[in-house]
Amino acid sequence: MDIDIVSVFPEYFQMLDLSLLGKAQNNGLLKIRSHNLRKWTHDVHQSVDDTPVGGGAGMVMKPEVWAECLDELLNLQDTQSAQAQDTQSQNTQNLPILIFPNPSAPLFMQKDATELSHANHLLFGCGRYEGYDARIPEYYRAKGIDVREYSIGDYVLNGGEVAVSVMLEAITRLIPGFMGNPESIVEESYTGADALLEHHQYTRPTTWRGISVPEVLTSGNHAKVDRFRRDEALSITSEIRPDLIKQLDCHKLDKADRKTLMALGWEVSGDHPRKNL
Ligand code: 6GU
Numbered sequence: 001m002d003i004d005i006v007s008v009f010p011e012y013f014q015m016l017d018l019s020l021l022g023k024a025q026n027n028g029l030l031k032i033r034s035h036n037l038r039k040w041t042h043d044v045h046q047s048v049d050d051t052p053v054g055g056g057a058g059m060v061m062k063p064e065v066w067a068e069c070l071d072e073l074l075n076l077q078d079t080q081s082a083q084a085q086d087t088q089s090q091n092t093q094n095l096p097i098l099i100f101p102n103p104s105a106p107l108f109m110q111k112d113a114t115e116l117s118h119a120n121h122l123l124f125g126c127g128r129y130e131g132y133d134a135r136i137p138e139y140y141r142a143k144g145i146d147v148r149e150y151s152i153g154d155y156v157l158n159g160g161e162v163a164v165s166v167m168l169e170a171i172t173r174l175i176p177g178f179m180g181n182p183e184s185i186v187e188e189s190y191t192g193a194d195a196l197l198e199h200h201q202y203t204r205p206t207t208w209r210g211i212s213v214p215e216v217l218t219s220g221n222h223a224k225v226d227r228f229r230r231d232e233a234l235s236i237t238s239e240i241r242p243d244l245i246k247q248l249d250c251h252k253l254d255k256a257d258r259k260t261l262m263a264l265g266w267e268v269s270g271d272h273p274r275k276n277l
Contacts, residue, residue, distance in 0.1 A: 001119065001175060003032045004073050004096065005164060006066075007126040008048060010034040012161045016168065024178050040069040049129050058130030066125065066136050070098070073123055074145070092144040096121035099167070100137055101160030105149035108167055110190035112150065116167075117174035124167075126160035194248050197237045199229035231260045238264045245273050 005013055013034040017025065024030040038046040049059035070076075074095055097119050116122060125132070141147045152163045172178055179185060189198045202213040216228045234257065237244050245261070250268055253261070258268045266273040 001030055001172070002096070002121040003030060003168065004121075004123045005032070005034040005126065006037050006069055006073070006124065007034060007159075007161055007164075008037050008128055009126075009159075009161055010036045013165070015165070020178065021169070021172060024172060024175070027177075029175060029177055030172060035069070035073070037065060037069055040065050040072070052130065056130075060130055061127055061132035061136075063133040063135050063139075066132065067139070070123070070125070070136075070140065074098075074140075076143070092146075094120075095145055096123040098137070098140055098145055098147045099124045099164075100132065100147070100149045101126060101152070101163035101167070102131065102149040103151045103156060104131075105151045108150035108152050108163075108170070110170070110195070112148075113167070113170035114174055116171045122171070124160075124164045126164055128159040194252060195244055196233040197241060197244070199232040199236070227256060230257065234260050235264060238266070242275065246275075248273055 007013070013032070016022070016032050021030070021032075025032060037048050041048060047062070048065050049061050052058065052060050097116065099116075099122060101124070125136075137147045137149060150163070150167065152166050157163060174185065176182070189196065202217065206213050206218055214228065216224050219225070234245075238261070245266060250258075250271055250273060253268065261268050261273055265276050267276050
């Protein structure tokens with residue numbers, strides 16, 4: 001997978017050379033390039049932002065600088081001949097997916113990570129300050145490019161760099177060959193047919209500072225261990241993320257799942273569980 005990242009702090013992404021992401025780059029599984037947006041400025045101050053039209057606090061990233069940068073990285077023909085042409089006529093098939101982190105966009109979910117892990121080429125554009133001119137995604141979308149905007153959660157960051165590193169970590173670990181043990185992906189939270197938080201994990205010693213791991217885990221009875229973990233996942237999820245329980249498909253729950261959920265105060269009938277009043 002080819003990954004381009006545009007930012008006013010391209011050095012931030014040196015951390016992608018560490019650990020598993022660094023290994024994947026050395027293996028040739030990933031090619032990550034980070035670019036300084038200021039390279040596409042022409043003024044002495046190398047300014048990338050301006051005051052908001054209509055007034056208000058903060059600064060907004062200018063469309064011209066981003067467009068010069070993105071046109072070059074997307075290998076689009078120059079603006080004048082592009083404008084003279086039908087907007088759909090350029091072949092956008094092999095172009096990267098353009099991704100802009102944006103706190104006012106839909107949440108980035110595991111399903112997005114899964115989908116994007118199949119892409120050949122991703123291009124991330126990091127906004128800073130109060131954001132970027134809304135015409136930037138609009139323009140590239142109209143050219144037929146797959147443009148995505150995502151928030152990573154309900155809190156405010158100073159810029160898109162951290163959000164891009166979060167998305168990249170979620171996406172790249174799903175690329176076949178990235179993980180040593182692909183099975184560890186299947187068992188994790190937010191994946192598979194139903195999205196539950198994971199059961200607790202323990203390692204040796206089985207008793208540590210007077211606290212023992214649940215006895216069933218040392219029993220060697222795999223069916224019992226599986227059931228215990230499943231019940232624990234249901235109970236943890238019910239407590240911390242009841243919204244995830246409400247999204248479960250009742251038709252996919254087995255008898256023991258139903259019993260556990262009912263004991264946790266859920267009504268299990270119809271399409272999705274409902275909380276008993
Ligand atoms: Cl994607 N960007 C910024 N600046 N803040 C955020 C965010 C993104 N997601 C949550 N907060």
